[in-house]
Amino acid sequence: MREIHVIGIGAGDPDQLTLQAVKALKRTDVFFLLDKGEAKADLVRLRRDILDAHLPQGTYRLVEARDPERDRTAGSAAYSPAVDDWRSARADIYERLLAEELGEQESGAFLVWGDPALYDSTLGILEEVRERGNVAFTYDVVPGISSVSALVARHRTGLNRVARPVQITTGRRLAEGFPEGVDDVVVMLDAHQAFLRHAQDETAEDMHIYWGAYIGTPDEILASGPLAKTAPEIARLRAEARERKGWIMDTYLLRRRPKG
Template sequence: MRRVRIIGIGPGHPDQVTAEAARAMNEADYFLVPDKSADHAGTDGLLRAREEICRRHIPGEYRVVTVRDPERDRDDPSDYRRAVEDWHEARAAAYEQAMLEHPGDVGFLVWGDPSLYDSTIRVVERVLARGAVSFDYDVIPGVSSLQLLAARHRLVLNDIGTSLMVTTGRRLPAEAAAGADNLVVMLDGALRCRTLPAPSAWHIWWGANLGSPEEALASGRLDEALDDIVSVRTRVKAAAGWVMDTYLLRRLPSGGTER
């Protein structure tokens, strides 16, 4: 039966691809890669990063089939779930058409780990449900940006005796208001930590484009670190054409003393 491999390739550096992922890459006949460059200027760098990973880990030739990524409706945040589900369905239709046109075993090269804030597993399930293409699939885990953020800052993500919440920038204000005090934040293109009340009550460990040549780090009390983060973030985006933020926010004890 035709096989689909959903392969976690880490945050972007070829050295962070696992041996298991490299083996799976060499077993695929071609890779389906969403191309966002038509709607998001600068994101062709993401395609080049995947190609560099392929060059490093696949001896000889490899084949990449690009699929234009459907644009997501971002105009109505009150119906966020419906907008995302519609986008997933449009992606599934595009992937299905590409798989009909290109026989063979397919690899999906997924940033970080496929289980963590990524849509590929859900979209592949939708392709199966549509019924035009039959296949079996498996998932190969990858190094996540959370792990690389912690390593770069020499952190243990959970404080002693506490829990860790992983959330998105969209959810950050509500989670902080509800009392969460140790949060990893992903997918925060708006850098919503700037909107938190009492920024002096938080410490931030921030990273952008982790694992890439333009990787940048910053840390400190949130009110003191924000200007530097915004400035560095601007430089990273200018250099790379794209920027992905990941950061840990930890609420300081009363009095604002860092721990």
């Protein structure tokens, strides 16, 4: 039976690998990498650096495939169908890789940024491949340090406050309004910078932002402060970084002063 390891490799710093992750690397025969194009070649290079740091060269095989493009122009109504189509296209690639590149007695691995359970599609895609029934395999999951954990650590703050809830959401959801019933909100996948809209609200004076991009890598950028004052600076830093690298991965925590 083919065996797959889904390994969380942290937010970018090779030192963030857990001992469990390193042990999983050493049990793997074939590593699968999805190439996202020249603009994001850094992501492939960082994965290679992690492997070279923990495994002797020549002891493993690396197989790369081109990641399918996702329709990022889809509106709100078409967003979920567009994501479903992209995941199915990825499932086609995974299925082919497992069938053609992995022997029945071998183990393979997917190296996942951050933690595989948080805003990552790998587990859902592997389940879709299993349900198709064309290739048999088992898999396990190794948790990793998420960008959320790394963000608050770099800013030397907590994720939640005493007896207060915290919510993790997306920029698309934040654009619809600040979540009800919480004052600490972590935002991921905010391509349209929804924090700028909230920086103009009358409640902005009660909000603080902790922001980070490329967390854990040599390109890491951090900024924090009152939202109304800091949001324009973050927008500038973000635009410059995207222009320089061609892509950006950022996360932030919005913290509101509790009412009452």
